[in-house]
Amino acid sequence: MSAFVQLVVIGAGPGGYAAAFLAADLGLSVAIVEKETNPGGVCLYRGCIPSKAFLHAAKIISEANHARAFGIEYNEPRIDIAKLRDWKKSVVTKLTGGLGSLARARKIKYIQGEASFLNSNTLKVKKSDGTNEELAFQKAILATGSRPAVIPNLPQSPDIWDSTAALNMEVIPENLLIVGGGYIGMELGTVYRELGSKVSVVEMTPGLLPGADRDLADVLSRRVKNLFAKIMLETKVVKMEAVSNGIAVTFAGKDGKEFKENYNKVLVSIGRKPNSENLGLENTKVKVTPRGFVEVNDQRRTTDPNIYAIGDIAGDPMLAHKATHEGRVAAEAIAGHKVAFGPQAIPAVVFTDPEIAWCGLTELDAAKAGREITVAKFPWGASGRALTLDRQDGLTKLVIDPKTQRVLGVGIVGVNAGEMIAEGVLAIEMGALAKDLELTIHPHPTLSETNMGAAEIFFGNSTDIFKPKKS
Numbered sequence: 112m113s114a115f116v117q118l119v120v121i122g123a124g125p126g127g128y129a130a131a132f133l134a135a136d137l138g139l140s141v142a143i144v145e146k147e148t149n150p151g152g153v154c155l156y157r158g159c160i161p162s163k164a165f166l167h168a169a170k171i172i173s174e175a176n177h178a179r180a181f182g183i184e185y186n187e188p189r190i191d192i193a194k195l196r197d198w199k200k201s202v203v204t205k206l207t208g209g210l211g212s213l214a215r216a217r218k219i220k221y222i223q224g225e226a227s228f229l230n231s232n233t234l235k236v237k238k239s240d241g242t243n244e245e246l247a248f249q250k251a252i253l254a255t256g257s258r259p260a261v262i263p264n265l266p267q268s269p270d271i272w273d274s275t276a277a278l279n280m281e282v283i284p285e286n287l288l289i290v291g292g293g294y295i296g297m298e299l300g301t302v303y304r305e306l307g308s309k310v311s312v313v314e315m316t317p318g319l320l321p322g323a324d325r326d327l328a329d330v331l332s333r334r335v336k337n338l339f340a341k342i343m344l345e346t347k348v349v350k351m352e353a354v355s356n357g358i359a360v361t362f363a364g365k366d367g368k369e370f371k372e373n374y375n376k377v378l379v380s381i382g383r384k385p386n387s388e389n390l391g392l393e394n395t396k397v398k399v400t401p402r403g404f405v406e407v408n409d410q411r412r413t414t415d416p417n418i419y420a421i422g423d424i425a426g427d428p429m430l431a432h433k434a435t436h437e438g439r440v441a442a443e444a445i446a447g448h449k450v451a452f453g454p455q456a457i458p459a460v461v462f463t464d465p466e467i468a469w470c471g472l473t474e475l476d477a478a479k480a481g482r483e484i485t486v487a488k489f490p491w492g493a494s495g496r497a498l499t500l501d502r503q504d505g506l507t508k509l510v511i512d513p514k515t516q517r518v519l520g521v522g523i524v525g526v527n528a529g530e531m532i533a534e535g536v537l538a539i540e541m542g543a544l545a546k547d548l549e550l551t552i553h554p555h556p557t558l559s560e561t562n563m564g565a566a567e568i569f570f571g572n573s574t575d576i577f578k579p580k581k582s
């Protein structure tokens with residue numbers, strides 16, 4: 112006879128464990144099926160947390176070098192790559208171990224293994240010890256996440272990395288090519304450049320970070336042009352070949368002309384694909400889109416009334432914090448609460464140097480929709496705090512409805528933009544007007560003042576910039 116729970120969560124990333132923990136807190140009997148020994152998912156084991164640990168190390172090196180501009184010089188850093196890896200591992204172990212303790216404290220049944228549906232009420236679990244177990248359930252939440260997308264027909268070579276291999280950091284290559292100028296490639300490129308690699312980037316589109324507004328991405332582009340060995344835009348990778356000292360890559364430029372260069376390592380970071388295969392979904396009523404996403408409603412319920420889906424498998428944007436909130440909504444819905452997932456703004460952060468963050472309506476999206484907006488920008492060259500950091504290469508902007516003066520979107524590029532964007536998210540969720548930001552007293556001197564400064568720019572009465580509003 113198979114075991115039974117009211118809810119089983121398949122996958123224990125930031126969405127999965129958040130859903131399981133809340134469901135248990137609400138009184139449901141809960142099981143988690145997960146490959147790893149503890150909850151955490153790709154985010155904690157092979158994504159967000161490891162990359163941010165390495166980015167912090169890179170930031171220290173960058174700031175030490177930058178300090179020369181105002182009279183402080185350090186010796187060249189000696190990098191102990193083994194110790195750096197161990198430090199990253201200790202961060203991951205501490206976080207995932209803590210989550211394991213929280214699961215046990217909530218009396219959640221934790222099964223290490225891989226699950227597939229036999230039907231809409233039964234799972235087959237292939238456990239890590241090689242045995243199989245059947246698990247009956249009332250409701251299930253799919254939280255299986257995503258994996259790196261791959262370029263077809265690449266040679267099998269340890270010199271071609273995905274993001275997971277790059278975060279293992281077995282070696283710091285002399286020459287590293289990043290294929291894809293999105294956020295993963297730019298973050299990891301930043302890390303390896305500061306650790307000593309000559310980093311080149313190839314991107315098919317006309318600019319880095321294709322999903323971001325150009326005025327934000329351009330600030331980063333100007334900085335990395337001086338840091339990276341080469342940035343090749345509107346350029347395609349035609350072929351890769353394994354050679355004695357790495358990978359020979361053939362490119363085709365905008366004009367179609369081909370050229371070849373050699374690299375010690377190549378990091379392919381062209382996006383991620385949802386993990387919706389090999390789950391036995393054909394034995395349920397769940398519908399999967401051609402892109403591999405599972406169709407869900409505003410409570411994250413699939414077309415099978417017993418099965419919910421959250422996180423990367425439930426559609427873009429593929430962000431950990433989006434998955435967490437979806438997981439909580441699904442758990443409450445299963446517990447019988449009247450809830451829906453309908454955020455006005457989901458923040459996105461690129462943890463490069465400078466950081467880029469945005470939420471709500473972007474200028475790109477407004478242009479595609481033909482929506483009338485007013486954009487108010489506050490350059491950080493007018494920020495006293497930015498000048499004290501010698502980092503005036505920043506910008507804060509508001510996207511505003513010109514008729515209602517409601518804040519529709521916020522974009523920030525600069526030091527600590529990721530920390531600052533939460534104020535923008537709250538403003539959009541609360542339906543704040545530009546006047547609300549203008550009248551909110553911000554502490555001085557801080558970078559957060561630039562949010563208030565952008566609102567002042569909108570009204571044409573900025574204290575720090577003379578830019579009268581056109582009548």
